[in-house]
Amino acid sequence: MKTIKNFRFVVLSLLLTVQTAKAAVWENTRTWSSDEEVSYSQWVKANWRNDFFTLETLPSGEANPFKGLRLDCADTVYSMRIIYSYVRRLPFAILDPSGGNRLITNQMKRFDRLPSEAEKARAFLTMMFDVVSTHSVPNDTFPIALSQTAVRPGALILTTEVNHHSWTIKDILDIGVPFLIFNSTVGRSSSIILQQRQSWPNGVWVFEGNHTPEGNAGFRDWRPLEYLQQPVWTVPGYSVEQYQIAAGKWSTEGQRRLQNRKEGTSAKLVRLAGAACEDLKQRVSAVQEGVQYLRDSGGACMNFATFDQYSTPSRDHRLFDSLADVRRAFVKASKSGAQKIDATVLKQMLKIFPQPGASAREELNGQDKAPIDANSICVVKYAKGQSIDLAEAKRRMFSGLLSSSPMDDMDYRWGNKVSPSPLARSCQSWELWTPNVNEAN
Amino acid sequence: MSMRQTSRALLLIVGVLLAWFTLREKAPAPGSSPVTASSSDLPHLSLSPTPTPPLAPPTLSPNAFITEFKKCFPNSETSPHSPDEWLLQAEQNGEIESRQLTLQNLHRRDSSGLERRMQIAPTETQAEIREFDVDEEGLPTPLATPLVIPLEQVNQVRDDFLRQGEKIYEQRKENLRFKNGLHGVVEWENQKTRDLQIFNGQRGFYCRSNECTCKGIR
Numbered sequence: 065m066k067t068i069k070n071f072r073f074v075v076l077s078l079l080l081t082v083q084t085a086k087a088a089v090w091e092n093t094r095t096w097s098s099d100e101e102v103s104y105s106q107w108v109k110a111n112w113r114n115d116f117f118t119l120e121t122l123p124s125g126e127a128n129p130f131k132g133l134r135l136d137c138a139d140t141v142y143s144m145r146i147i148y149s150y151v152r153r154l155p156f157a158i159l160d161p162s163g164g165n166r167l168i169t170n171q172m173k174r175f176d177r178l179p180s181e182a183e184k185a186r187a188f189l190t191m192m193f194d195v196v197s198t199h200s201v202p203n204d205t206f207p208i209a210l211s212q213t214a215v216r217p218g219a220l221i222l223t224t225e226v227n228h229h230s231w232t233i234k235d236i237l238d239i240g241v242p243f244l245i246f247n248s249t250v251g252r253s254s255s256i257i258l259q260q261r262q263s264w265p266n267g268v269w270v271f272e273g274n275h276t277p278e279g280n281a282g283f284r285d286w287r288p289l290e291y292l293q294q295p296v297w298t299v300p301g302y303s304v305e306q307y308q309i310a311a312g313k314w315s316t317e318g319q320r321r322l323q324n325r326k327e328g329t330s331a332k333l334v335r336l337a338g339a340a341c342e343d344l345k346q347r348v349s350a351v352q353e354g355v356q357y358l359r360d361s362g363g364a365c366m367n368f369a370t371f372d373q374y375s376t377p378s379r380d381h382r383l384f385d386s387l388a389d390v391r392r393a394f395v396k397a398s399k400s401g402a403q404k405i406d407a408t409v410l411k412q413m414l415k416i417f418p419q420p421g422a423s424a425r426e427e428l429n430g431q432d433k434a435p436i437d438a439n440s441i442c443v444v445k446y447a448k449g450q451s452i453d454l455a456e457a458k459r460r461m462f463s464g465l466l467s468s469s470p471m472d473d474m475d476y477r478w479g480n481k482v483s484p485s486p487l488a489r490s491c492q493s494w495e496l497w498t499p500n501v502n503e504a505n
Numbered sequence: 506m507s508m509r510q511t512s513r514a515l516l517l518i519v520g521v522l523l524a525w526f527t528l529r530e531k532a533p534a535p536g537s538s539p540v541t542a543s544s545s546d547l548p549h550l551s552l553s554p555t556p557t558p559p560l561a562p563p564t565l566s567p568n569a570f571i572t573e574f575k576k577c578f579p580n581s582e583t584s585p586h587s588p589d590e591w592l593l594q595a596e597q598n599g600e601i602e603s604r605q606l607t608l609q610n611l612h613r614r615d616s617s618g619l620e621r622r623m624q625i626a627p628t629e630t631q632a633e634i635r636e637f638d639v640d641e642e643g644l645p646t647p648l649a650t651p652l653v654i655p656l657e658q659v660n661q662v663r664d665d666f667l668r669q670g671e672k673i674y675e676q677r678k679e680n681l682r683f684k685n686g687l688h689g690v691v692e693w694e695n696q697k698t699r700d701l702q703i704f705n706g707q708r709g710f711y712c713r714s715n716e717c718t719c720k721g722i723r
Contacts, residue, residue, distance in 0.1 A: 163610030194647035278690035
């Protein structure tokens with residue numbers, strides 16, 4: 065009897081050992097190839113949506129194990145590639161961001177205790193969120209040429225360390241504009257819907273501080289697995305050509321290169337205004353988070369980390385850039401004949417930018433507070449009983465009335481009162497941002 | 506073969522398998538051989554060579570290095586034999602205008618043998634600090650959420666981390682800017698140049714360890 069028990073124990077141990085040895089987050093049943101890369105790109109274009117993390121099922125029909133996750137910008141970039149790898153049961157690996165030349169792969173055993181691949185995949189992705197960041201993206205990707213063959217759905221855009229931001233590319237519209245999906249995370253109570261925009265990021269902001277290959281900013285794509293431990297310049301398709309384009313012309317030159325047809329004047333204005341509107345809406349939730357924290361903390365001064373978390377200098381800069389993009393497009397359209405602009409769009413634009421023939425500063429000096437009316441676009445409620453349209457948001461933004469300081473309460477953050485508040489003045493502040501209206505010309 | 510013999514044979518197999526998996530997981534990571542512990546942010550360019558070998562042994566002869574070097578920098582008055590030597594000469598000759606640390610990974614081992622890692626990612630005014638434990642597979646396990654600190658506190662945080670054990674690995678990435686307009690990025694691993702990219706107008710000089718190539722920019 066003892067012998068039989070021993071035998072059972074031995075067999076069980078052997079089975080467990082073999083099972084442990086084979087355990088992975090998911091078992092690979094395919095390998096990456098050029099065809100698989102095409103399939104990846106098509107999958108991203110078709111399925112990578114801003115509501116992806118709210119879906120009950122994956123496009124394949126299986127339950128969505130990633131439902132409910134909240135992502136920052138780097139999480140979003142990695143999720144796009146990891147989830148596709150999981151769905152197709154392809155190998156996934158990144159270079160260990162904590163140093164050395166080892167890989168973190170879906171063959172890791174940390175999640176062996178979990179019963180299903182779906183649960184392991186979710187745990188793996190969540191673990192990755194704590195490991196990766198915009199700092200690790202250059203290790204796992206490579207810079208590509210700004211061309212129709214290189215820039216594809218599934219690639220990404222990275223900024224320099226100054227602004228440490230990234231976007232996934234869902235698609236390149238036939239007018240040469242990237243359809244971008246990016247982070248959901250603003251704070252603890254933010255939405256799980258990802259953000260999206262159909263416009264070029266401001267090249268000056270993307271390459272701020274380092275418009276060279278070593279800044280790592282611009283368009284990038286995923287390194288094939290076999291190149292993760294190889295020098296980046298050996299990756300097929302590696303190109304630093306995009307750094308020869310002036311940062312200020314990156315978007316216009318990029319659109320010219322990537323477009324298959326020219327965009328109509330009115331359509332462009334509507335699209336750019338839509339992108340600015342998205343930025344405005346996102347500011348509402350970001351400011352709400354900060355104000356709520358300030359109230360919950362009883363108006364206590366913040367330490368550096370908390371201040372950094374709830375301040376909005378980058379976000380406000382992006383909103384300014386988006387508004388400046390609309391203005392520049394409207395000024396250009398007006399110079400070439402306002403009759404080309406749809407009558408309704410023209411009225412909406414004139415409400416936001418009443419003097420397209422003047423400089424941005426001259427226009428601002430003559431611009432009064434804009435009430436919400438029939439020509440208002442993007443009416444957004446930012447606080448109880450308080451709404452704002454894009455015209456008034458532009459006036460306040462260009463006037464420097466919108467505060468990015470988390471030590472300011474709602475009225476100061478939105479420019480009903482002039483920042484800094486007495487509380488903000490009494491506490492230490494760190495990096496904040498103020499607009500230079502001349503940059504909107 | 507009796508039942509007893511069978512079970513003994515299986516036990517032996519299990520033992521061998523367990524030993525193999527255990528030993529395999531304990532194998533040191535490539536490039537993680539010990540280096541001299543230091544509690545300060547030493548300028549590696551002025552350090553004497555350490556016993557740590559480069560990750561990839563040089564496959565080009567010194568002459569091959571100079572050939573590639575001269576292709577990219579035909580007007581250079583120096584004739585170095587390796588990236589380390591070139592950077593050291595450039596530093597000593599005052600040719601480097603600025604060196605900006607962009608990323609640093611430090612690994613330490615404490616007296617109980619536990620490994621802990623720290624990543625420092627500085628920007629102009631602040632730095633993001635991440636700390637990791639290491640699991641039995643040698644993979645990082647994040648500790649808490651990343652800490653964002655003002656730049657002036659980085660040295661203190663780094664010194665505190667290193668003081669609690671022996672430094673066993675260091676990786677640094679720096680952006681370099683030369684007075685003559687050259688610019689690029691260097692990655693140091695245990696105080697030896699691992700990857701170097703220097704851009705000179707339309708050409709790029711790329712090195713992994715001592716293997717270098719001069720290529721036109723695409």
